[in-house]
Amino acid sequence: MPRNGTYHCPVEASVAVIGGKWKTLLLWKLRDGPLRFSGLQECLPMVTPRMLSKALRELGEDGIVARTAYPEIPPRVEYALTPLGEALIPVLDAMSAWGIKYMLDAGLRPPDCCGGNAPEEEIS
Amino acid sequence: MPRNGTYHCPVEASVAVIGGKWKTLLLWKLRDGPLRFSGLQECLPMVTPRMLSKALRELGEDGIVARTAYPEIPPRVEYALTPLGEALIPVLDAMSAWGIKYMLDAGLRPPDCCGGNAPEEEIS
DNA sequence: CTGCATCCATGTTGATACTG
């Protein structure tokens, strides 16, 4: 996605930024807190390091995720949602909710995401 | 997008169905009522008839849009959201809202969609 | 008018291997 140019419609801008095959899923995994590169790889084994790196770089350029590198041995890098990225959470939740409905309608069992980071209420 | 296979996560299912470069935008245009093929072309001049046809066919296969052909001369075909498609409206609205925020943060003027079908309150 | 078929250019993704 170009992620630049003029958008004729807000939806077009959203698609340009979070479109692509993996970005939405990636953001969903970051929804509940920062993750390391290797943590994302475990969560999303179907995404190659190349595409993961590319997606993270582009989301960083668009101000959606923040990259924090800790100068340690071995290296550690954490990715987290920025405030602008957190503003996407309603979108992600709506997509998750619809996905559950879709899978139910299709007679499929809606699985929890890896690790179970479905949107859940605070339990006092 | 394959739109089949096993999804490990509801978000994955949503991306598979409404992912791609144009589907979300197309659904956004159908949000406020049925449109004809030519109407969609006017709304989305950047989408070639080939890709528009492909997107509509796939959305039809997934039960998101319904195709109604009127046996007239000249032919008339209308596309509308199915109930499952209407269930996507919260997703579309959330994306639109976020797109507006994103464009404001970027210093761009958030445009109304072609024809002005932004989600608006009923004005009595 | 509403599309589908074909060819071809370009862009995006995947697989594997490799580096700081």
Added chain:
DNA sequence: CAGTATCAACATGGATGCAG
């Protein structure tokens, strides 16, 4: 650990022509 390099495969886009 956190990526990058290279090449191959696939998806997407444009142009044109054609059919119901």
